Amino acid sequence: MGDVRDAPGTEWDGHVLLLHRTEGERLAGLIAWVRRGLELGEKIIYTELPLMPEVALVPVLEARGVDVAAAVGEGQLVVLPPEEFYPPEGQRVVVERALAEGFPAVRISAEVRAALSVLSPSGVHGVEQQLDALVGDLPMSAMCQYSEATTTGTWLDDAVATHLSGVHQSSFSTSRDLDGLALHGEVDATNTDVFTAVLSAASRHRSQVLWVDLGEVTYVDAGSCWRLDDATRYYRSSGGHVVLVALQPPVELAMRMLEVDELPGMHLVGGER
Numbered sequence: 001m002g003d004v005r006d007a008p009g010t011e012w013d014g015h016v017l018l019l020h021r022t023e024g025e026r027l028a029g030l031i032a033w034v035r036r037g038l039e040l041g042e043k044i045i046y047t048e049l050p051l052m053p054e055v056a057l058v059p060v061l062e063a064r065g066v067d068v069a070a071a072v073g074e075g076q077l078v079v080l081p082p083e084e085f086y087p088p089e090g091q092r093v094v095v096e097r098a099l100a101e102g103f104p105a106v107r108i109s110a111e112v113r114a115a116l117s118v119l120s121p122s123g124v125h126g127v128e129q130q131l132d133a134l135v136g137d138l139p140m141s142a143m144c145q146y147s148e149a150t151t152t153g154t155w156l157d158d159a160v161a162t163h164l165s166g167v168h169q170s171s172f173s174t175s176r177d178l179d180g181l182a183l184h185g186e187v188d189a190t191n192t193d194v195f196t197a198v199l200s201a202a203s204r205h206r207s208q209v210l211w212v213d214l215g216e217v218t219y220v221d222a223g224s225c226w227r228l229d230d231a232t233r234y235y236r237s238s239g240g241h242v243v244l245v246a247l248q249p250p251v252e253l254a255m256r257m258l259e260v261d262e263l264p265g266m267h268l269v270g271g272e273r
Contacts, residue, residue, distance in 0.1 A: 008036035011175060015135040016143040017163030019151060025170055026145055031064055033143050043103035044077045047085035047110045049117060082118045085110060090130060095140050105139040112146050128162040160197040169194050180211030186219040196227045203235035215246030225258045236265030245269045
């Protein structure tokens with residue numbers, strides 16, 4: 001996740017999926033995300049379970065050196081109960097109300113367990129799809145916090161699909177690229193399920209060519225190469241082409257040794273783009 005003392009950047013904008021293994025990882029990501037909003041002068045709307053004061057947002061931020069007193073006093077940072085954060089009319093009304101206060105943009109965030117306190121699992125997925133559309137339509141960002149331990153199978157697939165260019169895991173992340181999708185970090189046994197879900201979702205969104213920028217991927221293990229094959233096999237067998245670009249030498253060497261470049265419809269382009 002990086003040092004939270006560093007200035008948070010654009011990786012915390014848009015529709016972000018924070019996949020955390022520990023409470024420490026979750027808080028590091030949340031603090032960076034809040035700091036980004038404070039620095040941009042955005043309205044920050046959060047929700048949390050009232051029976052969990054030990055992880056209440058404002059005290060947690062203050063304990064970690066983030067001065068939020070002025071933001072709370074001026075209404076820039078608010079914490080709503082889940083039933084107000086997820087109104088029956090949808091979250092567009094929450095965001096538009098905040099924009100009407102004069103803020104240049106809005107960012108909203110919740111843990112999935114807070115969402116599940118008022119919504120069904122299918123309702124959560126519906127909200128995620130609505131948020132994905134809202135982020136493209138309004139000046140806003142949204143960060144959805146999921147525990148890795150309980151985000152598996154179709155639950156993981158659905159979560160990744162609605163945050164395709166904003167996945168944040170402890171050692172792996174995604175972002176939007178000019179021609180497709182960019183991956184960052186390391187891919188190994190600890191995150192191959194996430195890696196697979198990302199590639200499967202990405203291939204469903206491309207008609208003929210899927211560009212995947214690996215310029216900031218520093219390591220892939222053998223299992224990841226096999227999962228790359230599995231995740232894109234249907235897409236490639238249907239005539240699609242996967243182009244892996246800007247591979248760092250160790251990554252390119254590993255993939256060529258495992259003959260990834262020999263797979264039908266798979267293309268490796270090493271070096272800078």
